[in-house]
Amino acid sequence: MLFVFIRFSRRMRDISILNTRKGIPIASDRTPKLINIADRTQDNLDSAKLKIAIYSHDTKGLGHMRRNLLISGKISSSFSNSSVLLITGSREINRFRIPEGVDCLTLPSYYKESDDNYKSRSLKVSLDEIVTLRSSIIKETLKSYSPDLFIVDYAAKGGLNELNKTLKYLRKYSSTLCVLGLRDILGDPKYVLKEWNRKKIVDFIDDHYDYVWVYADPGVYNMCEECNLPEQIQSKITFTGYLGHTDLADxxxxxxxxxxxxxxxxxxxxxxxxxxxxxxxxxxxxxxxxxxxxxxxxxxxxxxxxxxxxxxxxxxxxxxxxxxxxxxxxxxxxxxxxxxxxxxxxxxxxxxxxxxxxxxxxxxxxxxxxxxxxxxxxxxxxxxxxxxxxxxxxxxxxxxxxxxxxxxxxxxxxQINMDGLSRMPVLIKSIISENMAKQHNYRDVLSL
Structure with missing residues (x-):
């Protein structure tokens, strides 16, 4: 029995080392994500029943929501049996065309005022109450929906930290892969670093996200260099190219x-x-x-x-x-x-x-x-x-x-890579396939 335990321990150490690589580091104290692969192989992902959730807080403007709509449309058209749940804080989403295979969860909304303070848009409740309500809705929804992939737009902790409990739950109890999606430029580098340090964003991303996708071309603006991001964040980053949209059908x-x-x-x-x-x-x-x-x-x-x-x-x-x-x-x-x-x-x-x-x-x-x-x-x-x-x-x-x-x-x-949308299905297949491989390796260890 002692011999078997030593073999198991060494094998787990080796897998941890192999899985720590540029782009997809896996912490040594965590086992690989055990996704449900009963009906999936690397060759049939196009028709697999993938479940994906995409979140944006939408406290100001349409940008985050429109970006997620574009991504969800590309996913649904590329994976015939996929289901995409958009989680949004904007009721204006009902004025947009929702792609086939995509549905929406609209949260009670709050908005950012000109002085950067937040306020409930419609409900006559305090800001704390509406944030608590939204946080509970998101967590319970994802517990029930159990997505294979959760893409968060821009705000690593969600609006006013409303994703903290959800991401901690997903990290501890679920097989969901978590991706943080960022636009090309977050702001002045001094401002970004100051905000990230104040909010402890670097450690949070490192602990709760498997990947970071930057929807940009580093030849225009290299976020890693401009913001001097630490290695543990750079190692998770993939520059996808800009999300160029030219679909004029009908x-x-x-x-x-x-x-x-x-x-x-x-x-x-x-x-x-x-x-x-x-x-x-x-x-x-x-x-x-x-x-x-x-x-x-x-x-x-x-x-x-x-x-x-x-x-x-x-x-x-x-x-x-x-x-x-x-x-x-x-x-x-x-x-x-x-x-x-x-x-x-x-x-x-x-x-x-x-x-x-x-x-x-x-x-x-x-x-x-x-x-x-x-x-x-x-x-x-x-x-x-x-x-x-x-x-x-x-x-x-x-x-x-x-x-x-x-x-x-x-x-x-x-001059610029505008192929971010067309690359999205390739990225999704890549990270799911890689995680499937980790799962097989992990199950091989368990069979020792």
Whole structure:
């Protein structure tokens, strides 16, 4: 018996060493994830009944939710028997097309105010109460759903730490693989490191996540180098490429559903504000801009712009016949293909869309302490892919001159990896296959 125990101990030590490798480290005090592989081999994963959950807190804007919708759509189209559960804090998800094989759990919502404080959006309860409620819902849902893979967008601990209990449970009791998905730029490196140190994010990621996917090309911005991330985080990171989205299926037939005016005889200048809650400066300047002859301006406000701001914009646009106002389109990519030029803020999703569709673009980034959008705009402008100007430098006259200026359209795909979406199924198959191999090795040890 002693001889068998020694063999077992040595074998477990060897597996621990072999499983610690760049990209997928396994802590020495943890056994491999024992996923249910009864109906799965590395050759039949495409048709396996995979269960995946994807989370975003969605306390401000549409970016996190839209990114997860893109990913869920790619997963569902690539794995025919997959089920994807989107967990979101935004009820606006009901205004978007939900892919086949995907369903949604909408949490009671709270939102971030301009001073970075949070508040319940609808329920007349305290912030602590709504966070506790959301935390319980998420944990009990994932305990019951038991996903093979859990992808968390941006916030490692969830909004206001609401994922802490869930991730601890999954780590201790489940076979779920956990992935943290990050956009290209989190913010100014000094800000990121300060926040991560204050919130002890590095140790938390190391303890609770198997992988970190950065939806970006390190040739544009290398998060590992810029933020000087420690080795235990770098070893988990895979740069997927940007999530370029160009799917325009059925768009021509559906266009009139979104727009009640004909613009077929004119070139389109599209001004996009993302969710719209902080785009009023750009919107005001665009609404006052004289649009060159032969063009029509479309101002897309987004669902979160206040009624007061929209009313003010309508008054301006009523005096400017060259511009039309569109309040909301579930997927603005439907207009990107038709637009001759695009003026936008510097959010990740919008920038991905204008790059993927090879558009002449002006990026007017949001300016705040994080400087995320400013850094993104500066990097892309330095590569000659977009023009950029800061909001306080912008004027209707400047916009008019930019619209009249001859601009070459650069193919971003020759300079930037935009294949993040198409790579997603490959990554998922890879990590599940690798974990299956670990499981087989572990079961071999148990049979000794």
């Amino acid at each position: 768009y021509k037939e559906k266009r009139n559903k979104y727009l009640n005016f004909d613009f077929s005889s004119k070139k389109i200048v599209l001004c996009v504000l993302g969710g719209g809650q902080d785009g009023i400066v750009l919107a005001d300047k665009f609404a006052e801009t004289k649009i060159p002859r032969g063009y029509v301006g479309l101002l897309l406000t987004g669902p979160y712009m206040s009624s007061k701001d929209k009313d003010r914009l309508r008054l301006k646009i009523n005096k400017n016949p060259g511009i039309k106002l569109v309040e909301f389109i579930p997927d603005p990519i439907k207009l990107f293909n038709d637009a001759e030029r695009i003026i936008s803020m510097g959010g990740y999703n919008t920038v991905c869309e204008l790059l993927a569709n090879k558009k002449k673009a002006l990026v007017v980034p949001r300016v705040n302490s994080r400087r995320e959008q400013v850094l993104r705009a500066e990097k892309l402008s330095a590569m000659g892919l977009v023009d950029t100007i800061l909001p306080h430098e912008l004027s209707p006259e400047w916009l008019n001159e930019w619209l009249k200026k001859d601009i070459a359209c650069t193919d971003s795909r020759s």
